[in-house]
Amino acid sequence: MEVAVKIRKLVKRFGNTVAVDSLDLDINEGEIFGLLGPNGSGKTTTLLIISTVYKPTSGEVYVYGHDVIREGDVVRKYVGIAFQEPKALWVDKPYELLLWHARVVGYSTSEAREVVKNVMEVLGLWEHRNKYFYQLSGGTRKKVEIAKVLIQKPKIAIFDEPTAQVDVISKHALWDAIRELRTQGSTVIIATNDMFEAERMCERIAIIYKGKLKALGTVEELKDSIPEGDIVELMLDGDENTYLRAEDLLKQYGKTVRSNDSLKIFLNKGEERAIEILDLLKSRGFKIRKIMVKEPSLDDVFFYMTGAKLKEG
Amino acid sequence: MGYLSAAWTVASRDISRFWKYRFWLAGQLAMNLADVFIFALVFNNIVNKAYIPDYLKFMTPGVAAIATFAAAFSIGREVGVEIRREVTQYLLSLPMSRSAFVFGRILGGALRGMIYQVSFLVLAALIVNVPTTTKALYIALTTVMLTFSMSSLAIAISTSTKDFNLQATLRALTYYILFFLSNVFYPKEVLAMRFPPQILQIVINTPVSLASDIYRWGFGYYENVDAVSKILLLLIWSLTLTTLASLAYLRNLTKQ
């Protein structure tokens, strides 16, 4: 299996901010790879370095063996990216924008017309083709951005949060289009916050947090990587304080993750422990609204790996 | 994509965008033309006939230079907007070499100046004189050099800072310095009464002044102009500005 993108000890700093912190990653040819991480974890920065838009502060990135700094011209021939924020000026119109893009990525004028029309139809963009960019809805702008990569069919196709702002029906159309792109030979990299998208689309997932790699593997591998195989989830009557007190009490059972309206405890033998927990909480006067024992979802893996609290501090 | 076709594709984007601003341009054009006639009417009787026998004929080639300069300069604004809206990131990700991209950009700005200029050249030919073939060649060369210098200057200024307001200020400042410190409105003899000699030397040797003198000579308003040395000086300006601006553009785009 050939490595399409090889990232070694990648560091990217913006002033005092460390956006990417000693990241190591191999992305294999032909896979759909997911980059998962909370806001500000360095997903976009990493993708922009692969696309030669940003330069690494230190470390190395190779695209099919070509260094992103020294051989940027070659790397750009392999990589196409759909940005998180659609890149256009307000006076641009989708059709002319995409037509120009098609010509830049190497189509003749007549081929360009054909491929642009096809892709626009698939994404439901054709009716919007002659509107000004400022007249388009957020989701439509996003689809125009994605259309660029679908037209380009690059060896390495990068999508930065492709379905953020996109409605459910369009999401499925986009996912199908991205899968089709892979079938036609592209390696796909998707950055996302959306666990459902990651689980549905990605064969392998890297979870990054604060610029660091926290976990890597298939969805199944990630779920299995949590040593405590069960989760007890509790909902209590009361406010934040109630949850704080409950968390203190239950820490002895395993790693806890608290949000505003639930408390999760990662542990083994969930069913048995749940009864103990129930008794303990009752004896301390807690009012329990709901208790569940479940297997970890990708959400849970994410919380577990990043140790993120929904409310910081 | 080869170097030249990539550069041309980049330039064609700027040209078609120019077309979108055609109403703004028509307004600009009307203003430039109004300048010619108002100045001509007013000044023809005020200005000493010993210095300027016919103000309209003096002014028209100068306005051609100013108009060209303004149109080529206009690319700076868009480059600035692109940086602010991070469209630049998209441009940097496209499959072409950085130098093809930068060259295409400057070419686009220059071509905009050239397209815009055509009507003024026709006007000058009608009002002053139809140039001979040799002189037409000088005029064409002057236009190319002036537009390349101004396009690259505007681009370099727009990328010098991320602060959009500062960019606009710097562009406006450069614009007005080049506009007012030129011989477009007054001949050297009149300027000599206003400025100390050292400043005068600078004023009459800026790209815009050089270009208007060559145009005046080209259209037969002036007889005795050392067109060759003026065009050489303009060439030096043009090469220096284009080279420095390309390097600055490239460096500023790829800083991060």
Ligand SMILES: Nc1ncnc2c1ncn2[C@@H]1O[C@H](COP(=O)(O)OP(=O)(O)OP(=O)(O)O)[C@@H](O)[C@H]1O
């Ligand atoms: N151009 C920049 N200048 C300064 N800081 C930046 C720049 N780009 C990113 N950062 C910082 O780097 C960190 C990582 O940002 P990045 O955009 O890569 O995160 P992300 O994982 O894509 O987040 P999101 O899910 O919100 O898109 C953040 O702290 C961000 O503020």
Ligand SMILES: [Mg+2]
């Ligand atoms: Mg991002």
